[in-house]
Amino acid sequence: MKITDIKFAMLRVPLKTPFKTALRTVEKVEDVIVIVETDTGHVGYGEAPATAVITGDTHGSIIEAIKTMIKPKLIGEDIEDLNRITHLIQGSIVKNYSAKAAVEIAVYDLFAQRYNTPLYKILGGGEPTISTDITISVDYIDKMVKDSIDAVNRGFETLKIKVGKDIGVDIERVKAIYAAVEGKALLRLDANQGWTAKEAVYALTKLEDAGVRLELVEQPVKGYDLEGMKYITERVHTPVMADESTFGPKEVIDLIKMRAADIINIKLMKTGGISNAIRIADIAETFDVQCMIGCMLETSISVAAAAHLAVAKSHVITKVDLDGPSLCAFDPVVGNVKFNGAEISIENTPGLGIKEIKGLEMLG
Ligand SMILES: C[C@H](N)C(=O)N[C@@H](CCC(=O)O)C(=O)O
């Protein structure tokens, strides 16, 4: 099964409600879809969002990196040589992680199709059902409380509360949500780099002293501020998770050695795809550190790939933030991963099992 072509399309899906973080407000998913064709007629699909504020990637940079740097290296390569192909992808250009991720996802899809088995089985197998949290966008306190209660009523048992704005209001936001859903849902916070280290310690200590129990706090300070992450990790009881602070395996090793966080958020769009995500999970397992699998604003193509990985690495990927498809107004993809509220389940068809993507706009 040899790679003959790589084509591009756009997939646009409105969100149910605007997605608001400390970094940005978004109303629709607009992702680049990568279609890898082979001489046997098998097709692999990948996806990349343009999360410029986190990864630096734009639609233009994703398409250009693949067209001019990655694709020329892959034409004629045999899908059976998976490690050689992922090595070629990773070595084709520095950074550009979302572009690399989209191509790797399509290649892994094809590799699993080649062996006629679902991707998670090729990655090591596991119980094909996992449970995701749902994001509560940062907003007025009453709105966040209402959104949290609605999410609990829809069956979500873990809420990822976006904070990272005004520290005083953030404390009130979390207290109000906790009071509304206590005993019904676990709360994890994501400040998306919005606090300083001192603010984070102040806010988390206040919340801890008020009896608010949090599962974790994600990326309280700027991604580059590892000293700040360490400062917080040493001073609060709430476990600290690194998101924007870690992209690839080397950064994860450095962060773990520094003891700058307790948990790592693995996202395919930060690692450059599945091969480095596996490496990070293995490093974390070696150091006895737990991981979350996360996503950007992505549909059920790339989030499906992340779900397959989470199933296969569930002994170390113990937390799941794969709510991209649940945030979308509809699911345009018919594949083998089913997103049903908090439950994500995988059917027994080859690869990612993608049969149809509604509304694909092919690019020339
Ligand atoms: C969608 C997911 N729950 C999430 O919050 N992902 C990111 C932000 C993604 C974005 O801004 O597109 C995160 O910070 O964890």
Ligand SMILES: [Mg+2]
């Ligand atoms: Mg985050």
